[in-house]
Amino acid sequence: MYGGDEVSAIVIDLGSHTCKAGYAGEDAPKAVFPSVVGAIDQMDVDESDDAEKNSGSGESKNNIRNVDGDKAKGKRKLYVGSQSLGYRRDFMEVVSPLKDGIVADWDIVDSIWDHAFSRECLLIDPKEHPMLLAEPSSNAQQQRERAAELMFEKYKAPALFLAKNAVLTSFASGRATSLVVDCGGGSTTVAPVHDGYVLQKAVATSPIGGEFLTDCLMKSLESKGIAMKPRYSFRRKEIRPGEFQTVDLDFPNTSESYKLYSQRVIASDIKECVCRAPDTPYDESAYSNIPTTSYELPDGQTIEIGADRFKIPDVLFNPSLAHSIPGMESFAEIAPSVRGLPQMVIDSINKCDVDIRRELFSSILLAGGTASMQQLKERLEKDLLEESPQAARVKVLASGNATERRFSVWIGGSILASLGSFQQMWFSKSEYEEHGASYIQRKCP
Numbered sequence: 001m002y003g004g005d006e007v008s009a010i011v012i013d014l015g016s017h018t019c020k021a022g023y024a025g026e027d028a029p030k031a032v033f034p035s036v037v038g039a040i041d042q043m044d045v046d047e048s049d050d051a052e053k054n055s056g057s058g059e060s061k062n063n064i065r066n067v068d069g070d071k072a073k074g075k076r077k078l079y080v081g082s083q084s085l086g087y088r089r090d091f092m093e094v095v096s097p098l099k100d101g102i103v104a105d106w107d108i109v110d111s112i113w114d115h116a117f118s119r120e121c122l123l124i125d126p127k128e129h130p131m132l133l134a135e136p137s138s139n140a141q142q143q144r145e146r147a148a149e150l151m152f153e154k155y156k157a158p159a160l161f162l163a164k165n166a167v168l169t170s171f172a173s174g175r176a177t178s179l180v181v182d183c184g185g186g187s188t189t190v191a192p193v194h195d196g197y198v199l200q201k202a203v204a205t206s207p208i209g210g211e212f213l214t215d216c217l218m219k220s221l222e223s224k225g226i227a228m229k230p231r232y233s234f235r236r237k238e239i240r241p242g243e244f245q246t247v248d249l250d251f252p253n254t255s256e257s258y259k260l261y262s263q264r265v266i267a268s269d270i271k272e273c274v275c276r277a278p279d280t281p282y283d284e285s286a287y288s289n290i291p292t293t294s295y296e297l298p299d300g301q302t303i304e305i306g307a308d309r310f311k312i313p314d315v316l317f318n319p320s321l322a323h324s325i326p327g328m329e330s331f332a333e334i335a336p337s338v339r340g341l342p343q344m345v346i347d348s349i350n351k352c353d354v355d356i357r358r359e360l361f362s363s364i365l366l367a368g369g370t371a372s373m374q375q376l377k378e379r380l381e382k383d384l385l386e387e388s389p390q391a392a393r394v395k396v397l398a399s400g401n402a403t404e405r406r407f408s409v410w411i412g413g414s415i416l417a418s419l420g421s422f423q424q425m426w427f428s429k430s431e432y433e434e435h436g437a438s439y440i441q442r443k444c445p
Helices: 042-055 082-086 106-117 141-154 165-172 210-223 256-274 308-314 319-324 329-333 341-350 354-361 376-387 402-406 408-417 420-425 429-435 437-443
Strands: 010-014 018-023 031-034 037-041 070-073 076-079 093-095 131-135 159-164 178-183 188-194 204-206 234-240 243-248 293-296 302-305 364-367
Touching (some): 010 408, 018 408, 031 082, 037 042, 037 082, 093 256, 106 141, 131 141, 131 165, 131 408, 141 159, 141 429, 159 165, 159 408, 165 178, 165 364, 165 408, 178 341, 188 354, 210 256, 210 308, 256 293, 319 329, 341 354, 341 376, 364 408, 429 437
Parallel strands (some): 131 159, 178 364
Antiparallel strands (some): 010 018, 018 031, 037 093, 070 076, 188 204, 234 243, 293 302
């Protein structure tokens, strides 16, 4: 028995955009922070430190956060968490541990987990809590074994369970069978879940996720001459009460990836504030004279956003729209193979057994951060009604609460790990020691 009232399990969902961690049985994760980290090669640092000692002033400031949350890994130093990333450092590159949703760099995952357990987030000792990790539907066997090894060998966790994202989303809405449409940061995945298992052969993925839309918006605004100044590149000085003047600051050693990261934070906020899915497929002429919405950038300039508010979200439904955005030409090679959201849903259902298609059409679940965009649910339902077979009763379900849509995978994990009937399912440390990491395939199907 690992669960129960005394010891609660820890649920971790490492997504391509954010990492969510917290206690099973609660209704929202305690720690939510970016799943990218800042990395500085020690070579660069040593050179700049000497320069700083000569100038004498910047030294103490640089060491504020070195004490915790940062682990010097071999020859690079990693900075994890929104606070560490928000502070500009010379030569700091922003790197992600995931490539196409699959872990490519385990050192970074390690430091992200460390940060989640540290006193800044959950303040727990991983030796005392069973761990439930959410994983992508297409996770490979060696990835799962590596995760098990890390958890048992390094963190000495008493028990572990790996659960598929789609299954957890399904549980979060109280269903054992559903079609989960997960619009995340890095990609969009459509996965049918039947009786608590993902039907692998029918999973459809597309590289268009929230971050792709953010890129589209950035390029589109740049082509209109709107420059997004990252927050570290200026200071606002009050000249008269209520009147500010922006003074540009110059940091020649800032890496390109950090500059881009800072700009994307702004673009992502613009996207969340003003974008909404159009009711009908986007058309240049119909939307050309639509009223604009204003948005104030961090440096104080106010920009007007017109048709882009509808055009960017419509890329989810019609990927070929991305061609018409200046600067997105690199997308052209993969575009023909990328399908829109309604098409992916129908393809995925058609690959399933005839007996369950009807049930899947009537319980399509929207989840993920991008799914909280306004009007997305209504638009998807409308498109599916037009394209699906007559007999199907199409129902798209999405939690009315944006936080619940965003954290649905985590919430499903929280529900699952706190169920009494689930407690004998854990993969325990003793089983790991007896059978080895490959046993996880049997324990966590």
